[in-house]
Amino acid sequence: MPVEAIVKVLFMFAVMVIGLAPIITWVERKQSAVMQDRIGANRADLAGITLIGLLHPAADVIKLITKEDVVPAGANRVMHMLSPVIAAVPALIAFAVIPFGGVYQFGDTTLNLVGADIDWGLLYIFAIGSIATYGTVIAGWSSNNNWSMLGGLRASAQMISYEVTMGLTVVGIFMVFQTLRLSDMALAQDSSFRLLGFLAPYLGNDGGVIGWLIEHVRIPGWGLVYQPLGFLMFLTAIMAENKRPPFDIPEGESEIIAGYFLEYSGMRFGLFYMSEFIEIIVIAALTATIFLGGWAVPWFSTDDIIGGISSLFGLGFATGLCILIHFLTFMLKVVFMIWLQMLLRWSLPRFRYDQVMSLCWKILLPLSIANIFVTGLVLLWVKG
């Protein structure tokens, strides 16, 4: 049993962190270059072969490892060295509860493709997101520097404000899916419902073309369809929580130099930078699981896929192929969300600090409570 969990964790780690995070470094440079009509970084080469800039992440790592590690004089050494670790760990352990596949039967063994299938998985992510505040705050304070302190103070207020909103925006999804277990949420989105189903009681049986339309025009039962406003609010809140641009006031590059990681160099800066990119992947994976259907293929549920393939090839092969299809669908959705975040980063200007705070407390909080209210009313009307 523990061996299985360790294998799953290592697989998640290998794919998401070691596989995707350097790619995101490249995506950030190339996507911004394409969006800004320039070429981007393409000079790093290996014996004369440049792979359109794909070697730049490796060059970055070598540069950061070999840089001198400076601890500013008068700074608190222990805290200064500890804060990149405090910032990186919550980003890494969030992957434990994200399902990258469903539950599959191989004869009499069940394979559940989640690291830890906790009953309160979404609450776990919020709890470790609230611990991530300390990395920023301690980094800002321990650097003995005015700009860092400003960045750290702004970051702490911003992060704890948006935690509240982040929690409230997913209450709507919780009410629709009736579960906090992320694998159950992905499973509940594995079906599609009839778009025109409300017309069915009003027509007789077999209304010809209309009846065929009612039966076959289906929307995938994703969280996005049930909670569109919730999706927008959640994406805003979680991007603000992780200090992604346009909410990157704590690290405002043109205002307070580099904010809370000003005094960091070498691999400590690399760890901060890497933890920010891993948080991008966590945001993408979480949004994909809650709102975009996780590993579920849009109009084909698991039974359809396994049934369809096993009629040609056999059950074991069908289940294995289904695992591959589901994993690739999940990765496709994660990549789409990463692309969306990069798009938002490079097209929106940075918010002002009071605009960030008023967005949280005056706009998102009342809207999320209204969302809960309206969701409750609709659920009562549909189900009661």
Place this chain on the structure above:
Amino acid sequence: MLPMDHVIALSAILFTIGVLGVATRRNLIVMLMSIELMLNAVNLAFVGFNRIWSQVEGMPVIDGQIFVLMVIAVAAAEVAVGLGILLSLFRNRDSVNVEEVNLLKW
């Protein structure tokens, strides 16, 4: 399984550390943090005893955990107001040493 007497003993030890923190330290922030430590020790005792008496005729009983949630809510409210008082104190006296807040001493 967990040794329950050691759970309650841990709660007693943390409570004592909190009490000694409030009694001996003169820095108002550390006194507030020691009060939080005392509340946490009490929460641990509640959850520990709730684990011992976890069911009545097969039905789960979670009254201890409900109380812990209320204690956490009260602690959050108390910290907010306490830090507000500390801010006002600091603005007036420029120090958080409680021995300097002695105008009412006879």
Place this chain on the structure above:
Amino acid sequence: MTVETILFYVFGILAVVSALGMVLNTRNTVASAMSLVVTMVSLGAIYLLLEAYLVAVIQIMVYGGAIVVLFLFVVMLLNLSTDEFPPGRQRLIKFAFVIAGVVILAQVLIALERDPLLAAQPAAVPNGFGGYRQVAASLYTDYVLLVEMASLLLLAAIVGALILAKRKID
């Protein structure tokens, strides 16, 4: 010696050591606050071992993620990093407190060691114990008045903290 017992001792010792670190640290208030965070998170882990899952998550979210951040915010804002005041004539009283505290603690621990109720193994928990469904069902049916009172208390605390911390604007 199951894994749970070993984990309990690890987190218990961590909680006690960081609590001592918080109380005894006279040089650096931010380090005291970080020790308090370690205590809170260790207690959250112990709640997980005691199968109180919702309480553990709320402990980490509220205590570890909001209350101590508030402490840190105030410390950083007012720049209260280091000051401990020389004990002076209070030293004897502090010493007496510590001795009295240790003696009472020793008596409590001895009484706990001899208690037959606590020495027995607790029964296995029923299904759904400590999960959010059970707590929510109980909270909103039997204890709904408590929820309302807690919300009023938090409203009063918000208004109070706002008024106390506001600067006087003439």
